[in-house]
Amino acid sequence: MTPKSEILIVGGGVAGLSLATQLGRSLGKTGKARITLIDRGFAHVWKPMLHCFAAGTVVNENDRISFINQASGHHFEFWPGEVVSIDRAKREVTLSPFHASDGTQVLESRTMNYDAIVLAIGSCANDFGTPGVAEHCLSIDNLVEANAFNEKFRMELLRAFADSSELDIAIVGGGATGTQLAAELHKALDIVDSFSLHAFGKTPPALRVTLLQSGARILPAFPESVSIAAKEQLERIGVTVRTSARVAAADATGFILKDGTHIPAKLRVWAAGVRAPEVTKTYGGLSLSKSGQILVKPNLCSIDDENIFAMGDCSFVADDPLPATAQVARQQANHLGHHLPAWIERKQPVSSCVFQNKGAIVALGTYNGWAALPGGSVWGGGFTHGLSARLAHIMLYRQHQIALFGLFRGLISCLSDWMETFVRPSVRLD
Ligand SMILES: Cc1cc2nc3c(=O)[nH]c(=O)nc-3n(C[C@H](O)[C@H](O)[C@H](O)COP(=O)(O)OP(=O)(O)OC[C@H]3O[C@@H](n4cnc5c(N)ncnc54)[C@H](O)[C@@H]3O)c2cc1C
Known part of the structure; x- marks a missing residue:
């Protein structure tokens, strides 16, 4: 029996968790490849909501998606750890030792082999x-x-x-x-x-x-x-x-x-x-942009190595630079989710990912909101339109949840979140 292809996805953010879920449903479920997600944390949050966590206006445990739970329901594996280096000749990544919150070492440094690796480690403040x-x-x-x-x-x-x-x-x-x-x-x-x-x-x-x-x-x-x-x-x-x-x-x-x-x-x-995390410098000498992002071709494959892909904030398409947004990260994950199975199974080349600008939304708390639509028109401002722009902002998150959970569980999650608003304080108090 031919051994299964090993696909590692590094980073379980907007792009990485979405891709792991999609590849789990296709290649993982049919046993054609082993999909492993690696993240330095145990849970995913929708990053565009982090300012609400910071202000304490989001206090819902449901907004954290456990990687282990998501993996067990979607035919992929999960390992906690931080990928600190890549040996491209051996096709091997090294994970740093894993420590508990009190500093005790729980896991030693480990290595994992891959046939293909997708880097999606996001960005940090510059x-x-x-x-x-x-x-x-x-x-x-x-x-x-x-x-x-x-x-x-x-x-x-x-x-x-x-x-x-x-x-x-x-x-x-x-x-x-x-x-x-x-x-x-x-x-x-x-x-x-x-x-x-x-x-x-x-x-x-x-x-x-x-x-x-x-x-x-x-x-x-x-x-x-x-x-x-x-x-x-x-x-x-x-x-x-x-x-x-x-x-x-x-x-x-x-x-x-x-x-x-x-x-x-x-x-x-x-x-x-924003810039890419410093660690990209130790990823097998891959070519990087000025902000440390991994340089990729339009099909999201590294310009240096055909077995390494990168997407989301940590990648940079030299021919067509894109902003570091959740919209870009999701579209790139969907593109690889669609094309990687044929590449793994038949080495069918991955086509270029063409970004479709669907506009941008900004919400100022419950005060107001605007959406800038492609073509230059603007929608929002004022009470009614501001409200609809704010609702559209929330819908983007709900869309992401539904893509990860499936329609039924996604809708149940929306419903239970709405019901909880009647019983929990709307701001974090402790
Ligand atoms: C406060 C805030 C508000 C935002 N608002 C918007 C908005 O309104 N609209 C919009 O489109 N975008 C917004 N963004 C930007 C958007 O969140 C990012 O563009 C998007 O999350 C990028 O997705 P990603 O998958 O590339 O990275 P991320 O979602 O950041 O995920 C990266 C993942 O990689 C993991 N990781 C990092 N390093 C390692 C490592 N070495 N080994 C293993 N795992 C690692 C991290 O733990 C994380 O889970 C906002 C960002 C912030 C901070």
């Missing part, structure tokens, strides 16, 4: 070497960081309640992450308001959020009309938006701008641009 950022700023690139920010946010709010003082937060980066986080933090405080009066007998503290954007407008990926409307909306809820504000350094008290202005901030968030 501080462009700005002095003080690594030491003094938080980012919200994964669930651990978003939860760590939330813990600090709740503790600083508590301190501000006790002292009747103000809480200053500054966010660098006026893209979707920074802009949505600024609004979500205000939404969290609005909700806390209704609990706080009884619990502390004090009026809630003033939250002063400053959004710093180096360019001339926030949300530069959207049409100018959305940037203007979003800025006005943020200012209405109390966010200070400073455009053309280039940050020169960060320290323990705030940010220093290029013109010398000091922006005071108890909590400092860096959300300006």
Whole structure:
């Protein structure tokens, strides 16, 4: 009997978990290949929701999808661990030792062989070497960081309640992450308001959020009309938006701008641009972009090795650079999910992945939302349209869940989430 092909998928994010599920349903179920997903964590979260975890406005355990549970129901295997190197000659990856949260080593360093590997390890914040950022700023690139920010946010709010003082937060980066986080933090405080009066007998503290954007407008990926409307909306809820504000350094008290202005901030968030994780440098000498992403051909195969594919934020199609978005990651996963089975079984070449721009959506908490449709038209703003744009934002997540769970379980999950809203607090309080 011919041995099964070994396919490793590294990273169980938007792209990786979707691909593992699709290949499990095709090649895994029929026994034509062994599909193994490797991730450094045990659960998947929809990354475009991380600012809600950071603000504490998403408190639902159902929003974490266990890799082990997903694997057992979809004919693939899962191993926790961080892939730290690739030996392309031996077709072997090395996983670093695995540690428990108290630091105890649970698993030793391991190696795994592959016939094909798909890298989908996402991205992290790019501080462009700005002095003080690594030491003094938080980012919200994964669930651990978003939860760590939330813990600090709740503790600083508590301190501000006790002292009747103000809480200053500054966010660098006026893209979707920074802009949505600024609004979500205000939404969290609005909700806390209704609990706080009884619990502390004090009026809630003033939250002063400053959004710093180096360019001339926030949300530069959207049409100018959305940037203007979003800025006005943020200012209405109390966010200070400073455009053309280039940050020169960060320290323990705030940010220093290029013109010398000091922006005071108890909590400092860096959300300006992304790059691939440093570890791509140790992936078998693969060619990388300036931001460390793996250079791939239009069919998502590495330009150096026909057995290595990369997709999502950690990949870079040199001929047709695409933004680091969930939409791109999902389309690339669907493309490989469709074409890899024939490549594995018959070595049929994988065709080019053609990105179809379906537009972009931004939601400012429950305050407003906009969708920029292909062709330049904009939909959203105002109460009714803002509401529909916000609903469309939620629908993208539900679509992702349905793709992973199947229609029936996906709809049950939506229903149970909706029912839980009647019994759990709408903001994280502990
Ligand atoms: C706060 C926020 C809001 C956003 N909002 C939007 C939005 O509204 N719309 C939109 O389109 N996009 C948005 N994005 C961007 C979007 O989330 C990403 O483009 C998308 O998640 C990329 O998917 P991915 O599969 O490439 O990586 P990810 O989803 O980041 O997944 C990477 C996975 O790889 C794992 N991993 C990393 N390194 C290793 C390793 N060495 N070994 C093993 N596993 C590893 C990680 O644990 C993770 O599970 C947002 C991002 C953030 C942070």
